[in-house]
Amino acid sequence: MQYPEPIAKLIDSYTKLPGIGIKTATRLAFYTIDMQEEDVTHFAQSLISAKRDLKFCSICGNLTEEDPCSICQDETRDPSVVLVVEEVKDLMALENTNEFRGRYHVLHGVLSPLAGKGPDDINIDTLVQRLQKNEEIQEVIVGTNANAEGEATAMYLSRLLKPAGIKVSRLATGLAVGSDIDYADEITLIKSVEGRTQM
Amino acid sequence: MQYPEPIAKLIDSYTKLPGIGIKTATRLAFYTIDMQEEDVTHFAQSLISAKRDLKFCSICGNLTEEDPCSICQDETRDPSVVLVVEEVKDLMALENTNEFRGRYHVLHGVLSPLAGKGPDDINIDTLVQRLQKNEEIQEVIVGTNANAEGEATAMYLSRLLKPAGIKVSRLATGLAVGSDIDYADEITLIKSVEGRTQM
Numbered sequence: 001m002q003y004p005e006p007i008a009k010l011i012d013s014y015t016k017l018p019g020i021g022i023k024t025a026t027r028l029a030f031y032t033i034d035m036q037e038e039d040v041t042h043f044a045q046s047l048i049s050a051k052r053d054l055k056f057c058s059i060c061g062n063l064t065e066e067d068p069c070s071i072c073q074d075e076t077r078d079p080s081v082v083l084v085v086e087e088v089k090d091l092m093a094l095e096n097t098n099e100f101r102g103r104y105h106v107l108h109g110v111l112s113p114l115a116g117k118g119p120d121d122i123n124i125d126t127l128v129q130r131l132q133k134n135e136e137i138q139e140v141i142v143g144t145n146a147n148a149e150g151e152a153t154a155m156y157l158s159r160l161l162k163p164a165g166i167k168v169s170r171l172a173t174g175l176a177v178g179s180d181i182d183y184a185d186e187i188t189l190i191k192s193v194e195g196r197t198q199m
Numbered sequence: 200m201q202y203p204e205p206i207a208k209l210i211d212s213y214t215k216l217p218g219i220g221i222k223t224a225t226r227l228a229f230y231t232i233d234m235q236e237e238d239v240t241h242f243a244q245s246l247i248s249a250k251r252d253l254k255f256c257s258i259c260g261n262l263t264e265e266d267p268c269s270i271c272q273d274e275t276r277d278p279s280v281v282l283v284v285e286e287v288k289d290l291m292a293l294e295n296t297n298e299f300r301g302r303y304h305v306l307h308g309v310l311s312p313l314a315g316k317g318p319d320d321i322n323i324d325t326l327v328q329r330l331q332k333n334e335e336i337q338e339v340i341v342g343t344n345a346n347a348e349g350e351a352t353a354m355y356l357s358r359l360l361k362p363a364g365i366k367v368s369r370l371a372t373g374l375a376v377g378s379d380i381d382y383a384d385e386i387t388l389i390k391s392v393e394g395r396t397q398m
Binding site: 003004005006007009010012013016017018019024026027028029030031032033035037039040041042043044045046047048049050051052053054063064065087088089092 | 202203204205206208209211212215216217218223225226227228229230231232234236238239240241242243244245246247248249250251252253262263264286287288291
């Protein structure tokens with residue numbers, strides 16, 4: 001016996017999500033049937049709305065309902081510093097600290113020769129154009145992830161932008177706050193010694 | 200900064216699913232935005248359809264688009280045997296073996312004093328009514344899970360139905376096919392000795 005078609009289709013949709021196999025999808029589908037009708041309707045509407053109502057900011061690449069995004073429109077933010085991140089999630093994480101008051105640029109990816117991703121596949125050209133058009137920008141902080149691909153992208157951006165007279169910096173690497181030294185990996189320890197700060 | 204409202208709502212919807220916390224929900228929401236528009240639309244439609252188009256069979260409690268369900272309508276199936284399961288998922292698992300050719304009855308739960316679930320909270324009265332109305336039924340196979348609650352429910356059904364002259368049996372417990380004896384738990388081993396079959 002096959003599942004009734006509405007369930008089979010729902011299971012199929014759930015399996016399209018990352019990290020969700022057939023067993024979990026089946027569990028989620030049966031759970032959905034037991035949910036409040038209102039919650040299911042909201043869920044369906046929010047799926048459609050997230051896909052339809054959001055676009056990427058034409059300036060920085062942030063996800064937004066209106067273009068340009070609220071950060072690019074915010075006149076109180078420092079226009080001289082641009083923090084470059086890989087994904088919108090990274091921008092959100094940094095914004096949630098309420099500390100950085102400059103602007104952002106979202107690459108929507110990272111240089112990855114193994115995955116066949118070169119400079120033309122991520123939002124680097126829009127960053128270069130932005131720097132050319134906007135002479136206020138004096139510093140680019142590279143906030144790509146602290147892994148091999150993120151470092152390679154940072155290095156690439158540094159070599160690309162420095163000759164144009166722009167100050168390029170990188171988010172600090174070192175011990176995570178609250179972490180124990182004996183649990184830190186060796187490279188993090190080396191970086192934390194190299195990047196030590198004066199007290 | 201908050202997430203744009205469409206994302207925040209979608210994250211909220213995902214967190215309502217079992218086993219999905221805020222981190223996974225955020226990952227799924229961003230993944231959804233990158234999905235093909237067609238897939239997202241299908242997903243939303245299948246959510247609505249699974250909730251709206253499915254009902255429980257008025258005879259056996261199976262999930263179905265038409266009432267009675269295809270199993271209850273199938274005249275080629277043996278009407279004298281009813282296999283009682285806890286959930287529709289269990290029915291589906293048994294059906295997928297293509298072996299059992301009787302009918303089913305879905306309890307939609309299990310007796311669980313700790314969770315405050317008594318005989319009135321699960322589909323036992325409909326089973327009793329079905330047995331009273333339908334004199335063809337000669338055997339009830341109890342296919343509740345092989346755990347404490349499933350065993351208690353099996354015991355309860357056995358005591359309830361046997362006095363009415365109905366043969367009540369229980370799915371066999373023992374070694375799972377393909378399993379190693381030294382990995383089996385003690386109770387399973389005891390059950391497998393008790394329930395040994397002649398060769």
